[in-house]
Amino acid sequence: MQRRAFLHLPAAALALSGCEPAPAITGGFTGINVARGHALRDLGTPPAPRATRRTQVVIAGAGVAGLAAARALRLRGIEDFVLLELEDDAGGNARGAAVGGIACPQGAHYLPLPGADAHEVQDLLEEFGLRRRVAGRWQYDELSLCHSPQERLFFRGAWQEGLLPLAGVGADTLAQYRRFAAQVDALARASRFCIPALRAPFTAQHAALDAQTADAWLRAQGLTDVHLRWYLDYCCRDDYGAGLQRVSAWACIHYFASRHGFRAPQASATPEDLGAQGGADTENDAVLTWPEGNAWLTRRLAAPLGERLHTGHSVLRIRTERHGVAVDALRHADGSVVRWQAAQCIVTLPAFVAARVIEQPPAWLVDIARNLAYAPWLVANLHLAAPLQDRPGAAPAWDSVVYGEPGGGLGYVDARHQSLDPRPGPTVLSYYRALGDLPGARQQLLTQPWGHWRDAILAALAAPHPDLAQRLTRLDITRYGHAMAIPQPGTLRRLRQLSAAITDARGAQTANVRSGRLHFAHADWSGYSIFEEAFTRGHAAGSAV
The missing domain is CATH 1.10.405.10 (Guanine Nucleotide Dissociation Inhibitor, domain 1)
Incomplete structure (x- = not known):
C-alpha cells in the first residue's frame, strides 16, 4: 500500500485493518534544541562578554570527538580544561533517552568490534570492561554483544533472516x-x-x-x-x-x-540453504549494543568530567590572540556571554560551524566547510504497550528492516532485545530515517509538524505491523539537521590533500588537524561519521595539545 493511500483511509477502514486512528498517540520533538543550534545566526554580531574565565584548554563541542579529547587530556594528567556543549547533555549523535521508563537511543545505536587499526577504541573498551584477554585471546562482554537473532528483512510479505534479499x-x-x-x-x-x-x-x-x-x-x-x-x-x-x-x-x-x-x-x-544462511553477506558480524545505544559509551566518557563539562552553551566566537585563545560562549540559562581565555582550543565542531565561529579562519577550513554536504536524520522512539503481532518467517530480531521502504527509512531496533527477561511486555522501537537523498529534506525536517512524521512512520511500517497504531502509546522524534557528512565524490581526495599538508613535527601524517593554537577534531575530517573516526580524531587532538 502506498503511503498516500494509507493516510486517506477513513478511520473505520483503519480499525477493520487492525489499525486505530493515530491521533490518540502522544509525543513530540525531543533531544535537539533547534533554536540553540541557530543562536549564532539569529544573534548576528555576538554581544560583549559579561565575565571572563581562564583555563588551560577549551574543548568546543562535547560529542564523541570532544569527549575523546577530554579523556586524552586526563590520561596525560591535564585536568585544567573545560568542554562547552550546545545541548543539555554530552554525546552529540550518540545520546540516549527513556520513553515510558525504557532506555532507548536518540542516535547511534551500535559499535562494531574494532579492528587492529582502531587501537584507541580498543583501549577504551578495555577501560570500560567490555573486552579482556583470556588465554591469549580477546573476549568481549557477552551482555553487550548483540544477542541473536541480530537482523531480519521484511521481503515479499514475510520476514527472512539477515538483510540481503534471498527469499x-x-x-x-x-x-x-x-x-x-x-x-x-x-x-x-x-x-x-x-x-x-x-x-x-x-x-x-x-x-x-x-x-x-x-x-x-x-x-x-x-x-x-x-x-x-x-x-x-x-x-x-x-x-x-x-x-x-x-x-x-x-x-x-x-x-x-x-x-x-x-x-x-x-x-x-x-x-533451503539460502533460507538457513539468511543474508550471508555477513551483517551477522558481532556488534556491541545497549538499550540506550552508544549513549552507554558517551555517558561513561562524560561521567568523570564533573564541573568541567558546561552544557547549554553555544560557542559564538573563537579568536586566536598573541598569547592564547579567546572563546566566547552564550550561556542559555541566563542569556549571558562568557569569555574563556586558554592557551589552546580543541575545536570538535562540524567543519561548517567551525568556519563560521573562528575569526579569520584558515583558507583550507573554509574550503572544506564549503564542499562538505550533510545528511539530515530523523530518529523516532515508539513506545509500545505490548508486543506487535508478527508476520510469518524469521523471529523478531534486534534490527528489523522493510525492503523498499520509501522516504529514506532504515527500519528499527528493539530496545528490549538485550534484556535477559524472557517475558513479553512493553518495549520501545527506535526507528531511523536518513534523509540525505531527499530534496529540501532539512527544511522539511525542521518545519513539518510532529503529526506529519507520525503518520509517515505508521504508513511505512503498516505492511509488517498492521496493529502498530493499536499498540503505540507515545512517539518521540529527534531531528538532526546536519547529522553527518556525506562522502560524495571528491571528498576523500580533498581531505587527504589537507592531511598530507598538515603534519606533525617529524613530518609524519597524523590524525591531528592543527592550525596554530587550534586543534580540529571531528568525524568531518574523515569525510563520514562513525564512532571510531570521531573518537580517533578527538584522541589525537587531546594527545597533541
Whole structure:
C-alpha cells in the first residue's frame, strides 16, 4: 500500500485493518534544541562578554570527538580544561533517552568490534570492561554483544533472516551477489581499506573510486540487479546518510572492505540453504549494543568530567590572540556571554560551524566547510504497550528492516532485545530515517509538524505491523539537521590533500588537524561519521595539545 493511500483511509477502514486512528498517540520533538543550534545566526554580531574565565584548554563541542579529547587530556594528567556543549547533555549523535521508563537511543545505536587499526577504541573498551584477554585471546562482554537473532528483512510479505534479499530471488540475482563479492575482495587485495580510514594509504585505486558515484561505478561493472542495488543503497544510507547516487564508489566499497567483506551465498546453495544462511553477506558480524545505544559509551566518557563539562552553551566566537585563545560562549540559562581565555582550543565542531565561529579562519577550513554536504536524520522512539503481532518467517530480531521502504527509512531496533527477561511486555522501537537523498529534506525536517512524521512512520511500517497504531502509546522524534557528512565524490581526495599538508613535527601524517593554537577534531575530517573516526580524531587532538 502506498503511503498516500494509507493516510486517506477513513478511520473505520483503519480499525477493520487492525489499525486505530493515530491521533490518540502522544509525543513530540525531543533531544535537539533547534533554536540553540541557530543562536549564532539569529544573534548576528555576538554581544560583549559579561565575565571572563581562564583555563588551560577549551574543548568546543562535547560529542564523541570532544569527549575523546577530554579523556586524552586526563590520561596525560591535564585536568585544567573545560568542554562547552550546545545541548543539555554530552554525546552529540550518540545520546540516549527513556520513553515510558525504557532506555532507548536518540542516535547511534551500535559499535562494531574494532579492528587492529582502531587501537584507541580498543583501549577504551578495555577501560570500560567490555573486552579482556583470556588465554591469549580477546573476549568481549557477552551482555553487550548483540544477542541473536541480530537482523531480519521484511521481503515479499514475510520476514527472512539477515538483510540481503534471498527469499525466492533468481539465479541472475545470486550471480550478481557473487560478482560484487569478488569485486570487493579484489579491490581489498589491491588497496588497503581500514577504520580509521586515514591509516590506509591513499592509492590511485582509491582516487579512482573516490572520483565517481557508487551508482556510476556499479553500472560500469554491469551490477544492475535491483535487489543488489537496494541492499547496497541501504548500506550506504545506514553509514553515510545518502544512497548510491550521492556517495562515492570509495565509500560503498569501504563499507565492506574495511570490515567484513561481502560474503555472497555459495553457487551450490539450494533454496533451503539460502533460507538457513539468511543474508550471508555477513551483517551477522558481532556488534556491541545497549538499550540506550552508544549513549552507554558517551555517558561513561562524560561521567568523570564533573564541573568541567558546561552544557547549554553555544560557542559564538573563537579568536586566536598573541598569547592564547579567546572563546566566547552564550550561556542559555541566563542569556549571558562568557569569555574563556586558554592557551589552546580543541575545536570538535562540524567543519561548517567551525568556519563560521573562528575569526579569520584558515583558507583550507573554509574550503572544506564549503564542499562538505550533510545528511539530515530523523530518529523516532515508539513506545509500545505490548508486543506487535508478527508476520510469518524469521523471529523478531534486534534490527528489523522493510525492503523498499520509501522516504529514506532504515527500519528499527528493539530496545528490549538485550534484556535477559524472557517475558513479553512493553518495549520501545527506535526507528531511523536518513534523509540525505531527499530534496529540501532539512527544511522539511525542521518545519513539518510532529503529526506529519507520525503518520509517515505508521504508513511505512503498516505492511509488517498492521496493529502498530493499536499498540503505540507515545512517539518521540529527534531531528538532526546536519547529522553527518556525506562522502560524495571528491571528498576523500580533498581531505587527504589537507592531511598530507598538515603534519606533525617529524613530518609524519597524523590524525591531528592543527592550525596554530587550534586543534580540529571531528568525524568531518574523515569525510563520514562513525564512532571510531570521531573518537580517533578527538584522541589525537587531546594527545597533541
